[in-house]
Amino acid sequence: MFRGLPASTPITRPWHTAASDGDGIYIIKNDKVAGHIGVEEGLETAVILRVVTCTGGYLYVTSNGMFFDSGRGKVRRLRNFPYSNCYDIIISENKNCYITSSAGLFIVSEEKLIEDGKGCIPACRKLGKGSGSPGYQGQL
Numbered sequence: 001m002f003r004g005l006p007a008s009t010p011i012t013r014p015w016h017t018a019a020s021d022g023d024g025i026y027i028i029k030n031d032k033v034a035g036h037i038g039v040e041e042g043l044e045t046a047v048i049l050r051v052v053t054c055t056g057g058y059l060y061v062t063s064n065g066m067f068f069d070s071g072r073g074k075v076r077r078l079r080n081f082p083y084s085n086c087y088d089i090i091i092s093e094n095k096n097c098y099i100t101s102s103a104g105l106f107i108v109s110e111e112k113l114i115e116d117g118k119g120c121i122p123a124c125r126k127l128g129k130g131s132g133s134p135g136y137q138g139q140l
Contacts, residue, residue: 017058019048025060042075043067052089054110059097061086066099068114078113080120082106 015029017037024046027035038046047063057070065084069075086101097113099106108124 017051019051019060020046021048022046024048025051037069037075042069042077044077049086050088052091054089054091054114055095056114059089059113061089066113068116076116078116078120080116080118081108081113082121082124082126 015027015034018026018028020026024036024038024043025048026033027037029035037043043060043062044067045062045064048060049063050059050061052059052061054068057068059078060067060069060075066078066081066086066089067075068078081099083101083103083106085103086099086106088100090098090100091110092098095110097106097108097110099108103126105127106124107127108120112120112123
């Protein structure tokens with residue numbers, strides 16, 4: 001079973017991606033599975049939690065790290081992000097990535113995350129227990 005796309009989501013591009021729990025990522029085109037992204041393409045795990053569209057490609061949140069895919073070759077691991085047990089990435093209109101994890105919420109610019117240089121670590125802020133974050137103060 002594929003995860004990451006509600007059944008009611010319209011496919012507006014000529015192709016789409018679907019994450020799987022143990023078999024990498026599938027490319028769906030014209031209502032058919034048209035391709036596959038796995039270990040051979042640079043993923044180091046086949047358990048994909050999320051596929052997130054970003055500037056210049058896709059971010060893959062896996063069971064043990066994050067990867068970037070520009071669609072122009074090999075998928076590459078984001079080795080300089082300071083934490084590996086992440087669940088999801090939300091990218092704001094201002095191009096900040098809000099990365100949920102078992103250790104709290106990380107915030108880093110999309111550019112720094114994709115660049116994956118040593119500057120990613122100091123550019124990353126972590127909010128969570130003990131971080132001094134004020135917590136939610138509003139109403140639902």
